[in-house]
Every structure is written in structure tokens, then in C-alpha cells.
Amino acid sequence: MTIDMKPEVQLDTNFYKVVEIRSLTEHTFVLSLPKSRFKFVAGQHVSLSITGDYQSREYSIYSAEEGENLEVLVKEVEGxxxxxxxxxxxxxxxxxxHGPFGxxxxxxxxxxxxxxVFIASGTGIAPFHSMVKSYPGLDYHLIHGVRYEEEAYExxxxxxxxxxxxxxxxxxxxxxxxxxxxxxKAKFDKNTCFYLCGNSDMIFDSMEILNDKGFGREDITVEVYF
Structure with missing residues (x-):
């Protein structure tokens, strides 16, 4: 369902020291690392692991392509x-x-x-934050779905x-x-392309709604969080 746009940046593995953990809500925070020579395209994601631990997780990059630090938006999962x-x-x-990927x-x-038009649920807003910060002057509309107003991250x-x-x-x-x-309820001009990132239910329901409004798969790019 995704549209090939820019080629993937060459994969690399880097070890970084944490420079900041910025708390946004009780359970959500931004992990900030020194960017060094790390190159990525806004919208891509990385895989993080902690030294000495056997597991890793993937997170969309939150920071701008030319930002001072490499940042990811993380929600603490209960349990x-x-x-x-x-x-x-x-x-x-x-x-x-590890990365970048995608x-x-x-x-x-x-x-x-x-x-x-960027459509996000929860922390699915991360890649759109990166895009908006990377491309000043971009003609965009960001639609962010959360439970409570405090979850309107930055x-x-x-x-x-x-x-x-x-x-x-x-x-x-x-x-x-x-x-x-x-x-x-929303109305969109013909010259609109859509980008969806978030939980799978939101993605699939939104695609059906957009399809009913006359927008096809060539107009929609998706990134699903399961």
C-alpha cells in the first residue's frame, strides 16, 4: 500500500549515549540521541536495543532530517x-x-x-512531526486522534x-x-494525498472512508502499528 518515493538510506549500526529523555505525559516521552552522521528520510524508522539486552523494538523517527539530535517518540506500554x-x-x-528502515x-x-493530509492516532504522529520539521513551507493538514487533550504531543x-x-x-x-x-464529515480537494500512521483498525477504517470519498490506493500511503 505504500508508494515508493525516495530510496532507502544505506543501513548502518550506531552506538549512542542518551543525551535527554523528554517527558511529554506520564507514560510518553522523547528519547534523544546525538545524531552524528546518521542520515535518514523523514518517515523512516529505526530499531533500538539497549546494550546488554537481547530484545529490540522499532520506532518511527520523530526529529527532522537536519535536526541536531536523533529522536524517537515512545509510549510506555503497561506490563x-x-x-x-x-x-x-x-x-x-x-x-x-539499527537502520534507518522503510x-x-x-x-x-x-x-x-x-x-x-497526515492522519495519525497516538504516537503514530511521530513520522509526521519529522516531515513537518524537515520541510518548512509544506502544504499540510495534520489530523491527530487521541483519547485526551494531554496526548496532543508537542x-x-x-x-x-x-x-x-x-x-x-x-x-x-x-x-x-x-x-x-x-x-x-470532512471535505478534501481533489489534489490531496493522504498518509496514515497508527493502529490497524484506524488505518483500515480510514482507508474505507477515503475510498468512499473517491480517493484510491494511489492517493494513500500507510504505516501500520499493530
Whole structure:
């Protein structure tokens, strides 16, 4: 379902010391590492592992392509094995980074000619944060679905007119309801391409809604979090 745009950057393995853990909510944080010579395309992801641990997890890159640090957005999974370990890292602890991986990213052929609508649930906003920060002046509309307003991670990063927060369990967002409820009511111009990132139910429901509005698979790029 994804559209091939930019070629994958050459894979690499890097060891970095944690420079910051920035808390956004009680359970969500940004892990910041020195970027060094790490090159990636906005929308790609990396695999992280902790020195001495046998497991790894994949996270979309949160930072800009030319940002000072390499950052990922992490939500601590209750009862999980890996994310709590990341949360309890200290500045100076070592993290192993594999990647970057994936071809999820802006459609280069439509970058300047189309409106780019980013549809995210929860931490699925990470690759869109990277895209917006990497391409100033991009014509975009970011639609972010969360449960509560506090989960609007660093919403000041986005142009207020280009950001819509959908909250399903409080009425503090721009729209009260799920992302899919918003999409059913929204109208989009023909010259629009869509990028979806989040849980599989949201992705598949959104694709069906967009299809009913006349947008086909050539207009939609997806990154599914299971």
C-alpha cells in the first residue's frame, strides 16, 4: 500500500549515549540521541536495543532530517518489557540504533503540487512531526486522534491552522470524537494525498472512508502499528 518515493538510506549500526529523555505525559516521552552522521528520510524508522539486552523494538523517527539530535517518540506500554526499560534510561546510558528502515515518506512527485493530509492516532504522529520539521513551507493538514487533550504531543510544533486534534474521551480537542468520525464529515480537494500512521483498525477504517470519498490506493500511503 505504500508508494515508493525516495530510496532507502544505506543501513548502518550506531552506538549512542542518551543525551535527554523528554517527558511529554506520564507514560510518553522523547528519547534523544546525538545524531552524528546518521542520515535518514523523514518517515523512516529505526530499531533500538539497549546494550546488554537481547530484545529490540522499532520506532518511527520523530526529529527532522537536519535536526541536531536523533529522536524517537515512545509510549510506555503497561506490563511491557522494552518501553519501561527505555523510560528508565539515564543520560549517558548506551543505546544501539539499527537502520534507518522503510519507505514511508512524502510522495516526491506530489510534494509541491498537492495538499498533504497526515492522519495519525497516538504516537503514530511521530513520522509526521519529522516531515513537518524537515520541510518548512509544506502544504499540510495534520489530523491527530487521541483519547485526551494531554496526548496532543508537542502540538505547538505545528501551524495552528494546519492541525486538528480529535479527542474521543474529553471535549478539549478541536473535534470531539475519533479520527474516523472527523474524516466522515470532512471535505478534501481533489489534489490531496493522504498518509496514515497508527493502529490497524484506524488505518483500515480510514482507508474505507477515503475510498468512499473517491480517493484510491494511489492517493494513500500507510504505516501500520499493530
Amino acid at each position: 511491557g518489557y522494552f518501553s519501561p526499560k527505555l523510560k528508565h534510561l539515564k543520560v549517558g546510558d548506551m543505546v544501539e540504533v 519507505k514511508f515518506g512524502l510522495d516526491e512527485k506530489k510534494k509541491d503540487s498537492h495538499k498533504h 502540538k505547538d510544533s505545528y501551524d495552528e491552522k494546519s492541525y486538528t486534534l480529535c479527542t474521543s474521551r474529553d471535549k478539549k480537542g478541536d473535534f470531539n470524537g475519533r479520527v474516523t468520525d472527523y474524516l466522515k
